[in-house]
Amino acid sequence: MGKNQGGIAILGDFNSITTPEEKSGGGDMSLSSMTAFNLFIGDNDLVDLGSPMYIVPQKLKLCSHKLVQWQQSNRSNSKKEIETLKARLEEISTTGICGGIEIHEVESKLEKAYLNEELYWKEKSRVKWLREGDRNTAFFHRKFKVCTMGNKICRLVGGNREVVSSQADIARVAEKYFTGIFSSTNQVDLEPFLADFESKVTAFMNRRLQKTVSDEKIKRSTFSVHPQSAPGDDGMTVKFFQFYWDIVNEDVTRAVKSFFEGGRILKSFNHTNICLILKVPDAINMSQASEESCDRILELLESYESFSRQKINLSKSAIFFSNNTPDTTQEILATTMNITYIGAQDKYLGLPLVINRSKRATFNSIKDRVFKKVQGWKKSLLSNGDHQILIWAVGEAVPIYTLSCFRLPDTLLKDIHSISTQFWWGQHGEKRRMVWISWDKMTRPKSEGGLGVKDLRAHDLALLGKQCWRLIPQPNSLLARILKGGYYRYGDLLSVDKGVLPSWGWQSLLQGRSVVEKGTI
Structure with a gap:
C-alpha cells in the first residue's frame, strides 16, 4: 500500500477480476465473485487504474493540457x-x-x-x-x-430560506437539495404494488437486452447525438469524439463495454453542471367533485409516494373544476386536499384549459410569444438568408404544438404572418417598413421564385389531418376511445358529423379530416 499527496494506492493479488476480459485461459470466473469485487471497489470509492473507464478521462485530461500548451505557443x-x-x-x-x-x-x-x-x-x-x-x-x-x-447561478435560496451567493455555499445548498430529493425516508415492501402487474418483457426480449453491445452500436449511438450537445467537465462536446473517432474509438468502445460487462461506472463519468432541477412527471386524474373522490385521490397519491419513494409537491399541484361545480364546493374540496384550484384562464402544457367563445382571445398569447421572440434579435446581426432561418426556427416553431391540436383563427395566423414579414423586411420595435413582396409569393417554393416560408393556415390543416390519420389505425389509443365514446360510438371517424355541443378540439379534428378525405380520393 502506497500513499502520495493524499492519494492511496492498493496493490496486491486480489484473486478476483472486475470483468471477464481481464482473464485469459482457464475456467470462467464466477459472476458472484466479480460482483462482490466490484461492490468492494465502489463502496470504498476506489478506482481501478487499469480499467478502460479510467484510461479514457486520463487521456482526455492529457489532451486538454496539450491543447492549452499548443494555443499558448501558437498564439492563434x-x-x-x-x-x-x-x-x-x-x-x-x-x-x-x-x-x-x-x-x-x-x-x-x-x-x-x-x-x-x-x-x-x-x-x-x-x-x-x-x-x-x-x-x-x-x-x-x-x-x-x-x-x-x-x-450562471449567482445565488440560491436554501431550505431554511437562507440566501447564499459564494460558490462554496451555492455548491453546498445544491448538494443538500439533491441529496434530500434522491434519498428515501419511507422504506416499504413493494410486492403488494407489483402483484397485479403483467410481465411485459418476454424471454426473447430479455435475451436481446442482455446481448453484448457491439462496436457498431456504440459508434451509431455516438454519432446520433448532436455535435454541440453533452459537454463534459473537460469541455469536450460530442463533436470531439465524432471528429476524432478513428483515434478515440478503441478506448471509448472498451470503456463502454466494461460498463455493460461489469456494471460499474466511475463517478467522474456522471459529473455534470447543474442545468435543471428535476421534478416528478405530470399526471392528470379526473373524478367527481365529492369528498369521497378527494379521499380516494389522496390515497392514490400516498400509494404512489410509497411505491416510487418520491414526495408529491402539493404546492405545485392544482385542481380544476367544471363550470357546474358550486363555488362553495370548490373551496371545501380544495381545502380538504390542500391543493390550489385554478380557473379557466390558466394553461396546461402550454394549452388553454378552457376554449372561450372568442378563439382569437383564447389563443392570442401565441402571437405575443412570436412577437417577443422575433423582437429579441437584432436584424443587423443577421444576414438576409439567416432571417429566413430565424423565421423557420421561431415564427413556425412556436405555434406548432397548438396547431397540431386546434384550428386557429385565420385572423390570428395572418397577424403571425405579418410579424414574420415585417421582421424579414427589417422592422424593429414599432417602426414598420415597406413590404415589397406579398405573403403569398413568400410562401411559394424556392423553385417557383418564393422563399419557401410555410403558410401556417395550410400547415394547421395538415397537422390536424395527421392527427386524424393517426386515430384510424390506432382505435384503442386513449384519445381514440375518448372521442369514440363521445362522438361516434356507433359509427366511424371518416363518416360521422360533428354532433351536438362539440368541443373545439373535435371540430378542429374534423377540419383536418377534410384533408385526409382529399388524399384518399
Whole structure:
C-alpha cells in the first residue's frame, strides 16, 4: 500500500477480476465473485487504474493540457490576425503597390480569418439552428454572452430560506437539495404494488437486452447525438469524439463495454453542471367533485409516494373544476386536499384549459410569444438568408404544438404572418417598413421564385389531418376511445358529423379530416 499527496494506492493479488476480459485461459470466473469485487471497489470509492473507464478521462485530461500548451505557443487569435491583414491590405492599396498576387493572397487569408473567428464564436454560443459561413460573428458573440449570463447561478435560496451567493455555499445548498430529493425516508415492501402487474418483457426480449453491445452500436449511438450537445467537465462536446473517432474509438468502445460487462461506472463519468432541477412527471386524474373522490385521490397519491419513494409537491399541484361545480364546493374540496384550484384562464402544457367563445382571445398569447421572440434579435446581426432561418426556427416553431391540436383563427395566423414579414423586411420595435413582396409569393417554393416560408393556415390543416390519420389505425389509443365514446360510438371517424355541443378540439379534428378525405380520393 502506497500513499502520495493524499492519494492511496492498493496493490496486491486480489484473486478476483472486475470483468471477464481481464482473464485469459482457464475456467470462467464466477459472476458472484466479480460482483462482490466490484461492490468492494465502489463502496470504498476506489478506482481501478487499469480499467478502460479510467484510461479514457486520463487521456482526455492529457489532451486538454496539450491543447492549452499548443494555443499558448501558437498564439492563434483570429481577431488579431484580421486586424493585421486588413492593415496590410490597406497599406497595399494606399501606397499603390502593384501586387495583384499579394493582394489575392492577403484577401484569401483574410477570408479564412473571418471564417475562423465566426466558427470560434459559433462553437462557444452552441447555436444549433444556424450554420457558420455567412458572417454572423456578431450574432454568435451576442448569443454566447446571453447564454453565459443565463447559465450562471449567482445565488440560491436554501431550505431554511437562507440566501447564499459564494460558490462554496451555492455548491453546498445544491448538494443538500439533491441529496434530500434522491434519498428515501419511507422504506416499504413493494410486492403488494407489483402483484397485479403483467410481465411485459418476454424471454426473447430479455435475451436481446442482455446481448453484448457491439462496436457498431456504440459508434451509431455516438454519432446520433448532436455535435454541440453533452459537454463534459473537460469541455469536450460530442463533436470531439465524432471528429476524432478513428483515434478515440478503441478506448471509448472498451470503456463502454466494461460498463455493460461489469456494471460499474466511475463517478467522474456522471459529473455534470447543474442545468435543471428535476421534478416528478405530470399526471392528470379526473373524478367527481365529492369528498369521497378527494379521499380516494389522496390515497392514490400516498400509494404512489410509497411505491416510487418520491414526495408529491402539493404546492405545485392544482385542481380544476367544471363550470357546474358550486363555488362553495370548490373551496371545501380544495381545502380538504390542500391543493390550489385554478380557473379557466390558466394553461396546461402550454394549452388553454378552457376554449372561450372568442378563439382569437383564447389563443392570442401565441402571437405575443412570436412577437417577443422575433423582437429579441437584432436584424443587423443577421444576414438576409439567416432571417429566413430565424423565421423557420421561431415564427413556425412556436405555434406548432397548438396547431397540431386546434384550428386557429385565420385572423390570428395572418397577424403571425405579418410579424414574420415585417421582421424579414427589417422592422424593429414599432417602426414598420415597406413590404415589397406579398405573403403569398413568400410562401411559394424556392423553385417557383418564393422563399419557401410555410403558410401556417395550410400547415394547421395538415397537422390536424395527421392527427386524424393517426386515430384510424390506432382505435384503442386513449384519445381514440375518448372521442369514440363521445362522438361516434356507433359509427366511424371518416363518416360521422360533428354532433351536438362539440368541443373545439373535435371540430378542429374534423377540419383536418377534410384533408385526409382529399388524399384518399
